Amino acid sequence: MSLKYLKGVATLKLDEAKCIGCGMCVQVCPHAVLEMSGRKARITDVDMCMECGACAGNCPVEALSLKKGVGCAAAVITGLIKGTEPACGCGEGGDCC
Amino acid sequence: MTGNDDGTAGQEESVSFAVTGEYRAADRRASWKARWGIGRMKMRIKPGLYALGSPDPDSPVFASANYRLSFDALRTSVKGDAWLLVLDTKGINVWCAAGKGTFGTMELTRSIMESGLGDLLSRKEIIVPQLGAPGVAAHRVKAYTGFSVIYGPVRAEDIPSFMAAGKKAAPEMRRVRFGFADRMALSPIELVNFGKYLLPAAALLYFFGFRADAMLTAATLLSSTLLVPALLPWLPGRAFAIKSAAAGAIGLAAAYPFLSQDLFHACARALVYLPVASFIGLQFTGSSTYTSLSGVMKEMRAALPVQGVSLAAGLAMVLLRRFI
Ligand code: SF4
Numbered sequence A: 001m002s003l004k005y006l007k008g009v010a011t012l013k014l015d016e017a018k019c020i021g022c023g024m025c026v027q028v029c030p031h032a033v034l035e036m037s038g039r040k041a042r043i044t045d046v047d048m049c050m051e052c053g054a055c056a057g058n059c060p061v062e063a064l065s066l067k068k069g070v071g072c073a074a075a076v077i078t079g080l081i082k083g084t085e086p087a088c089g090c091g092e093g094g095d096c097c
Numbered sequence B: 001m002t003g004n005d006d007g008t009a010g011q012e013e014s015v016s017f018a019v020t021g022e023y024r025a026a027d028r029r030a031s032w033k034a035r036w037g038i039g040r041m042k043m044r045i046k047p048g049l050y051a052l053g054s055p056d057p058d059s060p061v062f063a064s065a066n067y068r069l070s071f072d073a074l075r076t077s078v079k080g081d082a083w084l085l086v087l088d089t090k091g092i093n094v095w096c097a098a099g100k101g102t103f104g105t106m107e108l109t110r111s112i113m114e115s116g117l118g119d120l121l122s123r124k125e126i127i128v129p130q131l132g133a134p135g136v137a138a139h140r141v142k143a144y145t146g147f148s149v150i151y152g153p154v155r156a157e158d159i160p161s162f163m164a165a166g167k168k169a170a171p172e173m174r175r176v177r178f179g180f181a182d183r184m185a186l187s188p189i190e191l192v193n194f195g196k197y198l199l200p201a202a203a204l205l206y207f208f209g210f211r212a213d214a215m216l217t218a219a220t221l222l223s224s225t226l227l228v229p230a231l232l233p234w235l236p237g238r239a240f241a242i243k244s245a246a247a248g249a250i251g252l253a254a255a256y257p258f259l260s261q262d263l264f265h266a267c268a269r270a271l272v273y274l275p276v277a278s279f280i281g282l283q284f285t286g287s288s289t290y291t292s293l294s295g296v297m298k299e300m301r302a303a304l305p306v307q308g309v310s311l312a313a314g315l316a317m318v319l320l321r322r323f324i
């Protein structure tokens, strides 16, 4: 069973016109959100996206865009308190986020 | 053996440090400590190039974080001779470091350059864990260093099959899992984090004669740190705040029969303890492998005010009954 997070919030967008079909995004996505359909990438289920940014960062032609971040309540709270973007407060820890 | 903890071991005079693929009792102890959040600062491996076995110019190169558990998983999973390039991620595991960018394009580029790997190898190629991909842009690393980045499998244990398949990962090896064991591994940290406040609080309540509340505080702590990860797929809703409130309700329901409380008090207690469980459970969004920032922001904007109001209302009800 695969767990799904909130519906309709993930910010991932694919500009198919830019895509050159290299398949890099399909390789790096840990949730199989992307697949190849013919010579272009395609978003399967955007609600599975955790906004890790791996796909966009590894796309050589910037066909993918999203608001990258770590889905972490503690980070959001730290961000609110400090008035910054969500910041992982785990510092030097190991299994923090 | 490994250049571990204080970085003493290893052969400083050669280009690389020597390591073995053995998993020893000390490694198991380190893993257990990390899970409970003990001595995390000591979990660092000295960054640099390591020789696993006796690698030659044709041996594969694997990148790792300088977090001991990441490194141990790698060196014990790679069967055969290899080069291990340990990046300086400040002792943080690959995925978290990739999210922060410390396991990233620049650090990978710097490490490759400093290691002198370019002259050691017959072909410029480095295997990077897939979970490092959020911080690494493969095409940039290629442009800066000439090295091709090949993304390895998510789990180190799949490395042998990945290598056997000609450095190709089957789709299953590319997906993160979040099974029961993965989820329960996250429990101790939260239990320690919140237990250090809630257990003394429960003890105080007990000491001052509020035995029911002492018990409910403990029940809330256990349900929000143990039941939430254990029952995650079956708890109602998708939002962690709701799932965790439900887990809290299970905890209260289990405790209520032991307490002689009328309906008014039972309701007041629910208003107090459910938001606490909901808040604690929300913390699991950080370690869950499928939560997005947009989602967490959305649910927190909705949940925090509700949690606050509920807590205040419950406390008001308890006090009201006491003084009227
Ligand atoms: S951001 Fe991460 S989870 Fe979302 S599609 Fe890209 S690689 Fe997959």
Ligand code: SF4
Pocket (backbone or CB within 6 Å): A018, A019, A020, A021, A022, A023, A024, A025, A026, A040, A041, A055, A058, A059, A060, A061, A062, A063, A064
């Ligand atoms: S990485 Fe970019 S160019 Fe390559 S398939 Fe994905 S979207 Fe297309």
